[in-house]
Amino acid sequence: MHIATSSAFKENAHRAIADAGLQKALARSGPSFIARRTAAVAGLPEFEQLRDTARDIKNHTLANLDFYLETWATNVERAGGKVHWCSTADEARDAVLSICRTANARTVTKGKSMISEELGINDHLERHGITPIETDLGEYIIQLRHELPSHIIAPAFHLNKEDWEYSFRKSHTDLPPDRVFRERRDILTEARTRLREKFLAADVGITGANFLIAETGSSVIVTNEGNGDLTQTLPRVHIALASIEKIVPTIEDCMSLLRVLARSATGQDFSVYTTFSTGARRPDDLDGPDEYHVVLVDNGRSAMLGTEFQEMLRCIRCAACMNHCPVYGTVGGHAYGWVYPGPMGAVLTPSLIGVQQAGHLPNASTFCGKCESVCPVKIPLPKLMRHWREREFERHLTPHAVRTNLALWGYFARRPALYRLATRAAAWTLGLLGRKQGRFHKLPFASGWTGGRDLPAPEGDTFFARYAREQRAGRLR
Amino acid sequence: MSKEAMLTAIRRGLRRGPLPQDQATMLRGRLAAHPRHLIPARSRLPHPEQVTLFVANVEKEFGSVARVPGLDAVPEAVATYLAAQNLPTDIVMAPHPDLQAIPWATRPLLHLREGRAEATDMVSLQHAFAGIAETGTLMLPSAPQRPTTLNLLADTEIVLLRASRLVGAYEEAWDLLRAELGGMPRNVMLVTGPSRSADIEQTLELGAHGPRRLHVVLVEDAAPQ
Numbered sequence: 001m002h003i004a005t006s007s008a009f010k011e012n013a014h015r016a017i018a019d020a021g022l023q024k025a026l027a028r029s030g031p032s033f034i035a036r037r038t039a040a041v042a043g044l045p046e047f048e049q050l051r052d053t054a055r056d057i058k059n060h061t062l063a064n065l066d067f068y069l070e071t072w073a074t075n076v077e078r079a080g081g082k083v084h085w086c087s088t089a090d091e092a093r094d095a096v097l098s099i100c101r102t103a104n105a106r107t108v109t110k111g112k113s114m115i116s117e118e119l120g121i122n123d124h125l126e127r128h129g130i131t132p133i134e135t136d137l138g139e140y141i142i143q144l145r146h147e148l149p150s151h152i153i154a155p156a157f158h159l160n161k162e163d164w165e166y167s168f169r170k171s172h173t174d175l176p177p178d179r180v181f182r183e184r185r186d187i188l189t190e191a192r193t194r195l196r197e198k199f200l201a202a203d204v205g206i207t208g209a210n211f212l213i214a215e216t217g218s219s220v221i222v223t224n225e226g227n228g229d230l231t232q233t234l235p236r237v238h239i240a241l242a243s244i245e246k247i248v249p250t251i252e253d254c255m256s257l258l259r260v261l262a263r264s265a266t267g268q269d270f271s272v273y274t275t276f277s278t279g280a281r282r283p284d285d286l287d288g289p290d291e292y293h294v295v296l297v298d299n300g301r302s303a304m305l306g307t308e309f310q311e312m313l314r315c316i317r318c319a320a321c322m323n324h325c326p327v328y329g330t331v332g333g334h335a336y337g338w339v340y341p342g343p344m345g346a347v348l349t350p351s352l353i354g355v356q357q358a359g360h361l362p363n364a365s366t367f368c369g370k371c372e373s374v375c376p377v378k379i380p381l382p383k384l385m386r387h388w389r390e391r392e393f394e395r396h397l398t399p400h401a402v403r404t405n406l407a408l409w410g411y412f413a414r415r416p417a418l419y420r421l422a423t424r425a426a427a428w429t430l431g432l433l434g435r436k437q438g439r440f441h442k443l444p445f446a447s448g449w450t451g452g453r454d455l456p457a458p459e460g461d462t463f464f465a466r467y468a469r470e471q472r473a474g475r476l477r
Numbered sequence: 478m479s480k481e482a483m484l485t486a487i488r489r490g491l492r493r494g495p496l497p498q499d500q501a502t503m504l505r506g507r508l509a510a511h512p513r514h515l516i517p518a519r520s521r522l523p524h525p526e527q528v529t530l531f532v533a534n535v536e537k538e539f540g541s542v543a544r545v546p547g548l549d550a551v552p553e554a555v556a557t558y559l560a561a562q563n564l565p566t567d568i569v570m571a572p573h574p575d576l577q578a579i580p581w582a583t584r585p586l587l588h589l590r591e592g593r594a595e596a597t598d599m600v601s602l603q604h605a606f607a608g609i610a611e612t613g614t615l616m617l618p619s620a621p622q623r624p625t626t627l628n629l630l631a632d633t634e635i636v637l638l639r640a641s642r643l644v645g646a647y648e649e650a651w652d653l654l655r656a657e658l659g660g661m662p663r664n665v666m667l668v669t670g671p672s673r674s675a676d677i678e679q680t681l682e683l684g685a686h687g688p689r690r691l692h693v694v695l696v697e698d699a700a701p702q
Contacts, residue, residue, distance in 0.1 A: 046518070066491070087482055137674045185682055188682045224685070226686040255648060269669075270614055272538070276667075278665075288625060302489070
């Protein structure tokens with residue numbers, strides 16, 4: 001499992017803001033994601049209704065999760081596949097390793113999978129002498145650079161073209177020095193050629209799963225490159241990794257979720273390859289794997305059921321929340337310090353690795369609400385972040401200074417008359433002091449604000465006072 | 478048993494034991510009926526307009542379409558396409574009766590091999606089970622007559638689709654599959670356009686790991702009943 005640095009979010013964020021390359025990447029890619037989603041949503045008048053449908057399908061499934069998982073597992077085995085039930089990350093890693101060992105695997109190709117990142121499958125295989133090869137273009141370069149993905153659907157979101165060229169030259173040591181990487185196409189062609197050999201040589205292919213379908217016992221992957229399909233078609237053994245909340249009842253349920261997935265994620269109407277895998281190669285088939293395994297993982301998710309965080313299990317990993325998040329857009333994904341960044345990570349990470357470690361993440365939000373407004377399954381992300389802040393406070397994990405100030409504010413907030421008197425006095429004093437300049441360059445106890453910008457001086461009145469006056473004058477209804 | 482432990486943990490979270498029999502029966506009924514949800518209006522059109530929508534969507538996703546009047550016209554269409562793209566005339570073809578029935582001898586320069594694709598194949602010819610107008614998507618279920626590698630390994634994939642097999646929404650294509658194939662084949666690919674990646678600077682490039690080109694030969698046979 002990757003060592004989380006979520007507890008150092010503040011330091012990570014400072015470093016990210018000072019990183020010119022990262023800032024360049026964020027400025028380029030952030031707005032294009034938003035524009036593409038907006039256009040795709042505008043092209044489907046039923047989109048808002050489909051969000052309700054998607055939410056309801058997921059809620060229905062979660063309420064009957066045990067039933068649907070059992071039905072699904074029966075159907076997988078009926079189709080000649082095998083299900084490996086794994087409560088913990090350890091069990092899942094060992095299940096994968098044991099399948100690979102039984103297959104005498106030397107190399108393993110991999111489709112992009114966030115659950116694989118969460119479990120740390122690559123490190124585990126490598127420690128046991130098996131070479132994992134990431135084949136999604138973004139994951140491939142991340143593996144070359146020994147990094148974590150910085151985005152759940154665009155792993156190399158933080159990189160610029162120069163970084164690609166640098167990493168390719170460093171890792172592909174047999175490249176002639178005059179080899180040109182002027183265009184993005186040159187980079188793509190190099191990766192395609194290298195990885196084609198790997199696809200053909202691999203003994204096992206590991207993919208994730210966007211959905212599991214109870215009705216048919218299928219696993220579903222959604223990709224644009226085709227790497228996931230090569231991974232699950234060419235090797236002798238296919239392993240699909242899936243967490244328990246990926247299940248949906250029927251194909252129809254799955255199609256309804258797919259209608260909102262690609263539009264929310266990349267702004268495509270539909271991804272290039274949406275593939276349903278059901279069991280192993282059939283008797284007269286000319287291709288396909290001889291063995292089909294699904295490693296089904298809980299790893300902390302069942303503990304979210306029945307809590308205020310159950311709604312997070314609706315997530316279909318589209319990344320719309322991070323694409324629209326002003327905090328993610330400023331610090332990028334790595335600052336969050338673990339596998340899942342952005343608003344969905346701010347809710348999920350404390351559930352999976354503990355609020356002691358990840359308490360900063362639900363605090364790293366302006367609560368602008370954009371994430372909730374674009375979520376295709378309508379997860380109330382700000383509300384869930386607020387729940388984590390409350391839990392953090394209850395467990396006395398919040399820093400002392402914050403607690404003291406909150407208590408002080410709470411004292412006034414519970415006494416409205418006193419609150420109004422105090423704010424009025426403060427506004428009046430600041431207004432008087434700042435009358436000449438109209439703003440403050442520096443203020444005691446407010447360096448967090450004035451360090452980056454001036455504080456405008458109040459014009460001598462509070463909002464409450466003005467509101468009351470306007471109401472008396474009959475200018476407000 | 479890890480399975481029992483996991484199901485118990487889930488039930489503990491849901492604050493209940495195994496589902497009561499009547500509820501399980503209800504859910505089994507839902508699975509058997511697999512009800513449809515809201516289907517977007519965009520594909521609820523008369524069949525000729527569905528064909529137009531399909532073609533527009535394939536082209537929007539960087540694929541191409543050639544409309545031909547019948548199976549007899551397919552060799553000419555394939556040869557013309559390959560020549561226009563400056564591609565070789567060696568083709569690996571799905572061993573499907575529809576494709577085998579085509580009078581290939583009219584174009585002796587096309588060299589056809591039946592079977593699965595190998596890494597060295599440049600051009601493949603696949604058979605579509607159905608087309609979906611909603612997003613310009615091809616439904617390609619695996620079968621001995623329709624190997625999956627044909628969708629993946631060649632640089633250029635040509636797909637034969639009969640217009641009578643073109644439907645509006647995904648759900649209609651799945652209904653055809655359920656009715657005609659009985660159960661789920663090992664693999665069902667829904668393909669929309671050629672392979673691509675936007676992983677480098679979030680800018681689209683075609684031809685990542687799958688085919689760089691996707692060309693649909695649409696045979697205008699009778700409309701579906």
